[in-house]
Amino acid sequence: MRFSVLQFPGGNSDQDCVHAVRALGHEAKYVWHKESAITDSDAVLVPGGFSYGDYLRAGAIARFSPIMQALVDYAKSGGLVLGICNGFQILCEAGLLPGALILNRELHFRCEHVFLSVANRETAFTRASSESGIMRVPIAHGEGCYFADEPTLAKMTSGGQILWQYCDQTGALSEGANPNGSVQNIAGVCNEQGNVAGLMPHPERACESVIGSSEGKEIFESMIQTLSEKSQN
Amino acid sequence: MKAKITITPKKAVLDPQGKAVLNALEHLGYDGVSDVRVGKYLEMDVPSDSPEFRERLNEACHRFLSNPVIEDFQVEFE
Numbered sequence: 001m002r003f004s005v006l007q008f009p010g011g012n013s014d015q016d017c018v019h020a021v022r023a024l025g026h027e028a029k030y031v032w033h034k035e036s037a038i039t040d041s042d043a044v045l046v047p048g049g050f051s052y053g054d055y056l057r058a059g060a061i062a063r064f065s066p067i068m069q070a071l072v073d074y075a076k077s078g079g080l081v082l083g084i085c086n087g088f089q090i091l092c093e094a095g096l097l098p099g100a101l102i103l104n105r106e107l108h109f110r111c112e113h114v115f116l117s118v119a120n121r122e123t124a125f126t127r128a129s130s131e132s133g134i135m136r137v138p139i140a141h142g143e144g145c146y147f148a149d150e151p152t153l154a155k156m157t158s159g160g161q162i163l164w165q166y167c168d169q170t171g172a173l174s175e176g177a178n179p180n181g182s183v184q185n186i187a188g189v190c191n192e193q194g195n196v197a198g199l200m201p202h203p204e205r206a207c208e209s210v211i212g213s214s215e216g217k218e219i220f221e222s223m224i225q226t227l228s229e230k231s232q233n
Numbered sequence: 234m235k236a237k238i239t240i241t242p243k244k245a246v247l248d249p250q251g252k253a254v255l256n257a258l259e260h261l262g263y264d265g266v267s268d269v270r271v272g273k274y275l276e277m278d279v280p281s282d283s284p285e286f287r288e289r290l291n292e293a294c295h296r297f298l299s300n301p302v303i304e305d306f307q308v309e310f311e
Contacts, residue, residue, distance in 0.1 A: 056273075057300055064297070093300065100302040102242075107249050147246055147303055181247060 001227045003028040004041040006071070006087075008062045011049030013084060013204060020204040021045075024220055033065040038074045042227045046071070048085030048140070048202060058101060058143045059089035068094055080124055080223055081196045085141055088188070088198030096196050097189055098156060099148035105181025109142040113213065114179055116187050116201060117167040120160040123190055124226040125197045128218050134171050135164075135215040137201040139179060144200040146182035146189075156189060164188040164199055236279045236290055237309045240299045241272035272304070282310035 005017045007030050014030060021028035028045075031038060038044060051062035062068070068090075075081050075096050083091040091097045104110060115136055118129040129135070148156065156162055165185040168177040173185045180200070188199025203216030242248045250271035258266050275298065280286065290308055299306040 056298070060297065060300070092302075100300055102246065102303055103249050105247060105249050107253060145247065145249075149245060149302075181249070 001026045001042045001224055002040055003043050003045055004031045004038055005029070005045045005047055006031050006033060006067055007047075008033045008049065008051035008065060008090075010051045010053055011047055011086065013048035013086075013202065016202070016204045017045045017047045017084070020207040020216075020220060023207055024217065024224070026224065031067060033062070033067045036066045036070055038067070038070045038079075041074075041079070042231075043080040043082070043223055044071060044074060045204075046081065046083040046087030046090055046198075047204070048087055051086055051090065054086075054143070057093065058086060059091075059093040062086075062090045063094040072096065075191075075196045078193070078195050080226065082125060082219070082223065083196075083198035084202055084204060085144075085200055088200055089143065091196060091198045097191055097198050098152050098161070099146055099189065101143050101200070102145045102147055103143050104141070104145050104179070109140075110144070110179045111138070111140040112179070113138050114187075114201060115167050115169050115171075115177065116164040117171050117173060119162045119165050122160065123163060123194050123197070123222070125190065125219055125222050126163055128221040128225050130215070130218060132171070134167065134169070135203075135206075135218060136213045137203055137206040137216045138212070139201045141180070141200055144180040144182070146180075146186040146200070148183065153183065159192055161190050161192065162186055163190055163197060164201070234279050234282060235311050236277050236282075237311060238275040238277070238290075238294060238298060239272060239307045239309075240275070240294075240304050241270050241306075243303055243305055246303045279310070
């Protein structure tokens with residue numbers, strides 16, 4: 001499969017994303033933010049970092065990059081898009097995902113491994129999740145507190161749009177396991193159509209056991225499974 | 234002419250900075266303050282305060298300068 005990885009000034013996870021995809025045996029290429037088209041791509045990754053210094057709000061300036069109009073069109077035509085960390089913030093700012101990310105509850109930048117519970121295993125991003133439904137992946141963010149108002153949350157819950165929630169190692173969604181104060185421990189969500197998802201943790205930094213965890217692979221494997229099925233039909 | 238834009242977190246949104254400032258105020262003995270919201274303030278030189286320009290600036294506030302999911306804004310001209 002062919003992945004495109006968007007590159008913004010101030011991004012820092014683009015190379016990690018490309019490495020993770022290639023380590024899984026698939027193709028990955030960079031797409032500079034000034035490009036105006038997404039071509040030859042089965043999926044797009046919007047990586048983490050601090051695009052445009054996170055000035056004004058995280059993702060607020062990046063969402064107006066030329067490549068973003070192409071990404072909106074790509075998403076609207078059903079293409080698979082995954083936003084990671086700053087990429088998640090950019091997708092929320094662009095209106096491709098519901099809600100917003102605000103400053104962490106304790107105001108600290110959190111950089112550590114956390115546990116995620118897979119809340120909906122029937123999606124293009126979670127279908128290859130392990131039996132346990134628990135993943136250990138790293139976070140590295142200061143503005144990762146997910147917020148959406150009550151009506152939006154109710155709609156997301158009934159539509160299965162909440163994909164990952166912070167939990168402890170037994171899978172319990174405890175307050176103590178919530179690193180940033182996110183409403184309902186939400187770590188990642190998808191859009192109504194299920195083809196655009198975003199999460200604050202970094203699965204691309206957890207694809208090889210030599211760096212502490214390989215459980216992040218499950219998300220990319222889910223996407224690859226979905227794409228393989230599509231290409232067979 | 235200047236436009237002065239104040240952006241504040243919506244009531245329903247957690248404001249950890251506001252809470253931290255409130256705690257510090259109490260700690261320093263400035264009693265009686267019950268709620269602090271920390272927002273942003275932008276000041277810009279603008280060509281006029283005509284209805285057309287006000288509308289343009291309002292649009293910019295909605296679309297870019299604030300995030301309507303989490304923030305409210307107010308614009309004043311001076």
